[in-house]
Amino acid sequence: EVHLLESGGGLVQPGGSLTLSCVGSEFSVSGYAMSWVRQAPGKGLEWVSSISSSGGTTYYAESVQGRFIVSRDNSKNTLYIQMSSLRAEDTAVYFCARDRCSVANCPSDFWGQGTLVTVSS
Amino acid sequence: AIRMTQSPSSISVSTGDRVTITCRASQGISSYLAWYQQKPGKAPKLLIYAASTLQSGVPSSFSGSGSGTDFTLTINCLQSEDFATYYCQQYYNYPYTFGQGTKLEMK
Numbered sequence: 660e661v662h663l664l665e666s667g668g669g670l671v672q673p674g675g676s677l678t679l680s681c682v683g684s685e686f687s688v689s690g691y692a693m694s695w696v697r698q699a700p701g702k703g704l705e706w707v708s709s710i711s712s713s714g715g716t717t718y719y720a721e722s723v724q725g726r727f728i729v730s731r732d733n734s735k736n737t738l739y740i741q742m743s744s745l746r747a748e749d750t751a752v753y754f755c756a757r758d759r760c761s762v763a764n765c766p767s768d769f770w771g772q773g774t775l776v777t778v779s780s
Numbered sequence: 781a782i783r784m785t786q787s788p789s790s791i792s793v794s795t796g797d798r799v800t801i802t803c804r805a806s807q808g809i810s811s812y813l814a815w816y817q818q819k820p821g822k823a824p825k826l827l828i829y830a831a832s833t834l835q836s837g838v839p840s841s842f843s844g845s846g847s848g849t850d851f852t853l854t855i856n857c858l859q860s861e862d863f864a865t866y867y868c869q870q871y872y873n874y875p876y877t878f879g880q881g882t883k884l885e886m887k
Binding site: 694696703704705706709718719720721754759763764765766767768769770771772773 | 826
């Protein structure tokens with residue numbers, strides 16, 4: 660069964676940095692675009708970023724553009740997101756998700772369980 | 781960015797009920813519309829994509845319709861396991877955007 664496991668969440672001070680990882684199992688991530696979606700406590704879902712299967716194309720929400728960098732290592736079946744200049748409003752559970760295609764214009768069909776990022780002093 | 785507006789925000793329903801949730805896009809998105817179900821503390825689950833295509837393994841009690849700007853998720857004969865929050869998402873263009881969610885509450 661397809662499985663995604665995020666890691667790297669935790670408590671970070673405002674202005675700090677954090678990198679999240681997401682390892683896929685029972686499928687090869689190299690065939691799929693991948694996305695990050697977050698959910699602030701008690702709030703709805705917010706798309707954050709997507710990356711094409713090759714890693715050659717990336718997309719970002721305006722709220723994280725210039726602060727977050729999405730990347731992937733297909734040899735490790737792993738997706739990453741580097742987050743810098745973190746703000747209190749970045750506090751959320753971050754989900755990684757597999758998209759139903761390799762490039763763009765696809766929904767996410769499998770999701771990890773999420774990792775909590777808390778930005779606070 | 782395309783704005784997605786769901787209604788209602790919450791609804792009180794009973795098992796066996798037929799439930800309809802609507803989602804409106806601020807501009808035309810063809811059929812690039814997905815519906816997700818999320819239970820507390822869990823990851824979202826894809827139910828429907830391309831506005832009306834049922835994801836594998838999803839019960840046929842779920843159905844979707846619409847195109848352009850107006851979409852509907854219908855749940856027939858609501859089961860206890862269907863109490864959750866439902867989100868629509870447009871993937872017509874980036875940034876992908878979600879509706880604010882519709883929470884099904886027990887009457």
